[in-house]
Amino acid sequence: MAADSAHASQHSPDGEETRRDFLYLVAGAMGAVGTGAFAWPLINSMNPSADVLALSSTEVDLTPIEVGQSVTVVWRDKPVFIRHRTEDEIAAANDVAINELPDPQTDADRVVKPEWLIVGGNCTHLGCVPLGQKTGDEKGEYDGWFCPCHGSHYDTSGRIRKGPAPLNLPVPPVEFLDDTTIKIG
Ligand code: FES
Incomplete structure (x- = not known):
């Protein structure tokens, strides 16, 4: 699977950024530990039981992410976005009237x-993968992510700000194993 996808990525019109994102995705999936090790490549073909998926976790080295x-x-067969936020993005995430949000939550409650x-x-509307991960992607009116399926806009904290999605992008369980390594799940 990795070889096929890597081959495809070399022909991507998005160039280096896409290739780098892809390579990292594979690294993250291969970093799954415990019972979940290598769960991702097997999921499509073997449909593992829910308890196997529930045990899986993924370790990610954050060092290369600028x-x-x-x-x-x-993680658990679903995409997880990791953004190394700029100071401006952090400031924007905190410069919000919380009680005016569709799904009120402070930024501090969403990050370690x-x-x-x-x-x-x-x-959180119907499950599309929003844009905003790649350089040049539309990020929506709040500079976070934009879901083109029906027009949902998320801010730099991943909170829903506009459109039909009812809830913020969910925060998975995250633990910092050291300064630059996290465990998701
Ligand atoms: S699935 Fe994202 S707006 Fe509908």
């Missing part, structure tokens, strides 16, 4: 470290 860059990793935002990558 400020302002986003990558996507896979302000510079790292880690959220589920499926729109």
Whole structure:
């Protein structure tokens, strides 16, 4: 699977950014530990039971992710967005009237470290994967993510700000194993 996808990525019109995002995604999936090890490549073909999926976790080395860059990793067969936020993005996430949000939540409640935002990558409307991970993607009116399926706009904290999605992008369980390594799940 990896070889096929890597081959495809070399022909991507998005060039280097796409290739880098893709390579990182594979690294993240291969980093699954415990019972979940290598769960991702097997999921499509073997349909593992729910308890196997529930046990899986993914370790990610954050070192290569530069400020302002986003990558996507896979956890429990779903995309997870990791964004190394800029100071401006962090400031924007905090410069919000919380009680006016559709799904009120402070930024502090959604991050372990302000510079790292880690959220589920499926729109809370009908599950599309929003744009905003790749350089040049439309990020919506709040500079976070934009779901083109029906027009949902998420902010730099992954909170829903406009459109039909009812909830913020969910925050998975995240633990920092050291300064630059996280465990999701
Ligand atoms: S699935 Fe995202 S707006 Fe409908």
